Amino acid sequence: MTPILTVFKWSPDGGSGLARDMRVRWALEEVGQDYEVRFVTFKQMKEPEHRARQPFGQIPAYEEDGLRLFESGAIIHHLAQTHPGLLPADKAARARAVTWMFAAVSTVEPPIVEREQADFTDADQPWKHPARFAFLDDRIRARLADLSAYLGDRDWLDGDFSAGDLMMVLVLRRADPALVAEFPNLAAYVARAEARPAYQRAYAAQHALYGGKAPPMSEW
Amino acid sequence: MTPILTVFKWSPDGGSGLARDMRVRWALEEVGQDYEVRFVTFKQMKEPEHRARQPFGQIPAYEEDGLRLFESGAIIHHLAQTHPGLLPADKAARARAVTWMFAAVSTVEPPIVEREQADFTDADQPWKHPARFAFLDDRIRARLADLSAYLGDRDWLDGDFSAGDLMMVLVLRRADPALVAEFPNLAAYVARAEARPAYQRAYAAQHALYGGKAPPMSEW
Incomplete structure (x- = not known):
């Protein structure tokens, strides 16, 4: 089917x-x-x-x-x-690509989604405060800085394009583009992925x- | 090695x-x-x-x-x-167990970790407010209610114990035990896992x- x-x-x-x-x-x-x-x-x-x-x-x-x-x-x-x-055939490379799938959803995505949700959850709430938004942005920056340092001048996270890149790129697209733009190699990485015909x-x-x-x- | x-x-x-x-x-x-x-x-x-x-x-x-x-x-x-x-041999059962591994870290864990972190991140901050803690607790409750409704009277999430249960149980252990105790089948599920010799x-x-x-x- x-x-x-x-x-x-x-x-x-x-x-x-x-x-x-x-x-x-x-x-x-x-x-x-x-x-x-x-x-x-x-x-x-x-x-x-x-x-x-x-x-x-x-x-x-x-x-x-x-x-x-x-x-x-x-x-x-x-x-x-x-x-x-979507994943390399070599077992070790495959395990590393799966690592990046989990890193995308478990380490990079949570602060990005938390910031996104704060626009809605904090509206009209007594805890709404500009300093909280700045704090949340800094938490995203810390993750992006780590990812940017790791990525360096690689095209993809580990060898050829994999499901790890697919997941990571769509997590990054959910962040404020101005934050991603602070890390030119990450912005280029996202653009490289977006250019794929698929x-x-x-x-x-x-x-x-x-x-x-x-x-x-x-x-x- | x-x-x-x-x-x-x-x-x-x-x-x-x-x-x-x-x-x-x-x-x-x-x-x-x-x-x-x-x-x-x-x-x-x-x-x-x-x-x-x-x-x-x-x-x-x-x-x-x-x-x-x-x-x-x-x-x-x-x-x-x-x-x-850790994962069943049957391909469909294996795919479902992997689903629970991702659900643990991507759907159930983020609100639990956010609440845990708030104890530290909100301390001495201008946005600290009891209503925010209550809001975060309710967000955890919503996830736990869904998980509890799904689990029903099953022993494990899908057939035999798997890596999906292992991940989910340790995510649940990170929540306030009083919240988990509101869902007796989840509390029993955690206790069942903790009783395993491993x-x-x-x-x-x-x-x-x-x-x-x-x-x-x-x-x-």
């Missing part, structure tokens, strides 16, 4: 490729695997039918021949087991859905 | 098993793999020698026959490729190092 990817009916990012289904779309394009999409509204995401696919009521979810998976990292890991092109196809596919005029919020 | 795990010289948790090397120690015990430990002080963690093993200056780091890995999830994933006992051996190994009187902070 053609795999089915469950995605937002309307993405709050307006098609800028920041929703986590973009990670899976890009991976599917890298390996040349066709897929279908199923849409869920914000309301449907919290209902039992979707929670049977994704217990935390989030997107993406993935189905293939009776196998149901969630977590973008895990879906991409699965695709890498069944298709060439990225462009994946971006276009989601942008075709969400890039237009936003529907009323009741339809999200 | 015997694998080498790099760990804190002194763990700020005083041996309660919350540092992330505990995940790898437990996995090594589950598969019966001996290991050696290398200690790093807080100062050494930020120096070039350690950053060559762990670019973000954190623990744990792992070395084995010239292979250097970091990120507890990736180290455990590697151990599962080379030893039976967990007990791993816990004892780190507690033997950190369970005594704390040295002066200059020696951490």
Whole structure:
């Protein structure tokens, strides 16, 4: 069966490729695997039918021949087991690429998402304070500085492009571009990834859905 | 060669098993793999020698026959490729177990760590406010409620015990126990895991190092 990817009916990012289904779309394009999409509204995401696919009521979810998976990292890991092109064949190189998949979601992403959420969670709250935003930005900077120092003049994190780069680039795209721009080698790394044909196809596919005029919020 | 795990010289948790090397120690015990430990002080963690093993200056780091890995999830994933006992052999079951490894670090852990850090980051800051702590606790509750609803009366997240459970249990142990206790099946799940002989051996190994009187902070 053609795999089915469950995605937002309307993405709050307006098609800028920041929703986590973009990670899976890009991976599917890298390996040349066709897929279908199923849409869920914000309301449907919290209902039992979707929670049977994704217990935390989030997107993406993935189905293939009776196998149901969630977590973008895990879906991409699965695709890498069944298709060439996402993880190296050499065992040691493969283990290092998996390291970067986990580093993306576990070490680099949390401060970026926390800063992003603060724009909403702190609004109208008694703890809203500009110093907190500056503190959160500095925490992102510390991670970016470490990553930039490691990357140096490498094209990709470890040898050829891998799922580790795919995950890391989409995490970096979620940060304030002005912060990433403070580290020219990271900005160039993101641009290098965005130039890949598979990225462009994946971006276009989601942008075709969400890039237009936003529907009323009741339809999200 | 015997694998080498790099760990804190002194763990700020005083041996309660919350540092992330505990995940790898437990996995090594589950598969019966001996290991050696290398200690790093807080100062050494930020120096070039350690950053060559762990670019973000954190623990744990792992070395084995010239292979250097970091990120507890990736180290455990590697151990599962080379030893039976951490991930199921069946491909679909294996993919689902990997899903739970990512769910642990990417979906359940971030709000727990954010709350834990707030005790330190908010102290003496102009944004310190009790309402923020309550908000952060509620965000953890929402994740725990989803996980509890999914777990139901299962013993483990998906079939037999796997690396997904190992990761999830140690993430849950990092939350305020009073929050986890609001969900009796989650509290029982944690207790079930803690009763495993491999967990007990791993816990004892780190507690033997950190369970005594704390040295002066200059020696951490």
